[in-house]
Amino acid sequence: MDQKEGFEPFKSLDNLSKEDGSSEDFDLVILGSGEGSKYVAWTLARDGQRVAVIEREYIGGSCPNIACLPSKNIIHSAKVVSYLTRSEEFGIRKENVKTDMTVIRDRKRKMVDGLVQIHVENFRRSGTELIMGTGRFVGPKTLEVHGHDGSVRRIRGTDVIIGTGTHATLDPIPGLLEATPLTHIEALELDVVPGHLLVMGGGYIGLELAQAMRRFGSRVTIIERNERLVHREDLDVSEGVTELFIEEGISLVLNATVTSVAGKSGELVQLVVEHEGVSKAFEGTHLLVATGRTPNTAGIGLDLAGVEVTERGYIKVNERLETTAPGVWAIGECAGSPQFTHIAFDDFRVIRDNLAGGNHVTTDRQVPFCMFTDPEVARIGLSEREAEAKNIPYRLVKIPMASVLRTRTLSETRGFMKALIDVESDRILGFTAFGTSAGEVMASVQIAMIGGLPYTVLRDAVLTHPTLIEGLIILFSTTPTPQNAVSTSA
Template sequence: MKEAKKQTFDAIIIGSGQAGNPLAFALAGQKMNVAMIEKGKFGGTCVNTGCTPTKAYVASARRAWEIRNASDLGIPNPKLEKVDLRKVKERKDKIVAGSHDGLVDGLRKESRITTFQAKGFFIDEKTVQAGSSILTAPNIFINVGTRPRIPQGFEEVEYLTNESILELEELPDHLLIVGGSYIGLEFAQIFRRLGSKVTIIEMSGRLISKEDPDISVRIREILESEGIKVLCNSHCLEGKNNPKGGVTVLMNCGGEQKQASGSHLLLATGRQSNVDLINAPAAGLKVDVKGFVQVNDTLETNVKGIYALGDCNGKGAFTHTSYNDFEVLKNQLFGDKKRKVSDRILNYALYTDPPLGRAGMTLAQAKKSEKKILFAEMEMSQINRAREKGETKGKMQVIVDQETEQILGVAVLGIGGDEIIGIFLTAMYGKLSYKTLMNSIQTHPTVTELIPTLLQQLKPLNASS
């Protein structure tokens, strides 16, 4: 068999995600010839199976909820016929296709970018195989992302992941969700609002255990108020297919053997790195125990000329952190070399309804620090705008360094929380005194007008309290 001829490029990118795509165009803009390798759909998780499609589903579920609850605002409650999941999916597919097709078109029009629709893996530190093609370049960028993690005990069960559940065309009668973190909770509320019965099964003692306990409690109350059943402290989980269809999850809840049966099972038990698919040892790359490529503060690996961006480097698990990786690397390659990964402030949102916006430290983390802390919280029910909208669930919390007067952390659980968090982030990145926000005049009537009032309530926090 004739050996494949090596194709030489200035740069190779493995993975077409939220860091890899803009990087390809940036490199091409510097007159570099780029090989872009993608084993799945161009655009990565966010465009195809993550943010874009799931938020389209969130919007459809929200509209169904609004119709069912119209009478709360004095409007006769119209009858909502059974939701047609096929129509919801068609809308999602159209939105996804617009983003995906636009990207593919852009890649193909750029003469300096050559695309390879194949699995890419290292042969050595400067050589990558993509399908039957052998590629070499002095600079290689890894942007391979993550995939759903399937826990032991469920390998032989008929299950859904965050990807396959988006392809359903009929609503589940009863959706079991193993995993009470961000992905699981979003899908729980989506399918409950669309008309499915939903049960969440979580191993730990509370939902989204990375959050402060009171936030976890509030979110559980919100979900349960919509008829979602929550089973925490569910250990020794195992799934089995039922003879007549459906799935049963067996669990040991506090020493008592229990089980839950449903028509469908969604496994939302976290993500695992795709680095195991690219033969990292062949390039001499250091990979940590969780499977993430180890990188420095400017995203270079232990091998000169090889960089890792996005979820696969363990430095973030969000679209915005992946894109920031691109911005850091672009600055290091073509800019003043001042930007680095450690500059960014952790922030994200949980897209339940109401959403949770989070930035910086949690309260638990603040208590463990050696800083003198100021803390304040206020109920969303104290905001006129929230009352007028009839959406008063949740609260705001803010953590401040008493000595520097800078905001260290914020949680906004409530209507508009995913947007409001941006105001606090601006102050945090600008290293503003909290007093600047406290003395600001926010527009009335809005939810953000609570921010100055919230900051006026700041009091010293006892670390032991």
């Protein structure tokens, strides 16, 4: 869905071109309207500064349009399907369960449209000038904007923020581009259930969408280049997710490399894969590529602005999110920040404070995450693998989710919770949960970690019964097991 349709920019670009080549001056110019960018814009504009935001397509950025929120909308529809599939387990008889992808898609579209209008209103009320068009640097802190109506503006900011985000990486595999594969954007716009979806990638995006499409009725095969799914996490997490996907009927091809692609996604597509020293062919109707992200930094004139990038194309920034050009900042994923919306929001706070004369840095901040498979995987702080790598001794507590009585009332007992505890201070070093509403449970532990509280505070807390959070009492009442950072197996 093209978000430009039906949208009228607040200020027409007509008659705003500078025929003499001079620039319009702003206190702040922002390229991209994503999570961090929009909050900086709204905040400073409300404080009376003249702020312009240049947005090529998605008002409010990827999260409300093509990423976090629409994907969770689709995933929730898949959850409803799973309940219907299991309905007899809950004493509810059913006839045939049929998925109508057009209704699922339209529900998602309706939500996105509402979110876009909220953003439109926020830009208007804040006094931010939202310019719909394509921006490119033509000099230090100066951008030329080609509006969607064909007009041109040159604008300059006392400060400039680059927030152009990332896009799905398409590796240089023979035939891949010609196959016109799905990325997460197109996958969220499907109006049919794929007959057989081939998924390249066993990370967050690939796994979330693979499970959803399987529940909608698609046959699904995941091809992952690493030896296990979510390979950066502890082995027990990978094993739990792998077991879940196998039980749901998803085929896994691990430690495999795609060498060529033929055909066209949406019709018939064939992948040739090197797997355990043998070349194998896989055929499907659709191909989803979820193998990583590439920063949107090419072709926007960064060299003319004096802004340097890394070897991978991310903008070079210091801990204050300043680029190599004075008065130019970078925010969110294009700056190499962890690729989460909540981190982009924290980037906003860093830049906001520094523009006001502060010294807010990104160093050593917490990075919580949640993968929205069903059940979820969530972690804050150290994993066991990271503790091993850093040679940090710890005590481990771990319980199955089935020990939390609320999971039994929900018939959602799969998974576990575990925590790493400092051997001297009793503070929580890390927490991982694989289970229903894992992200919500993690947040409570994170708050304790922010406060520097010992695990005994959660152990001795009075928490409501029966809730999932109550499981923290059970977890932290377990006798901690000393772990040697060298010999621990997880």
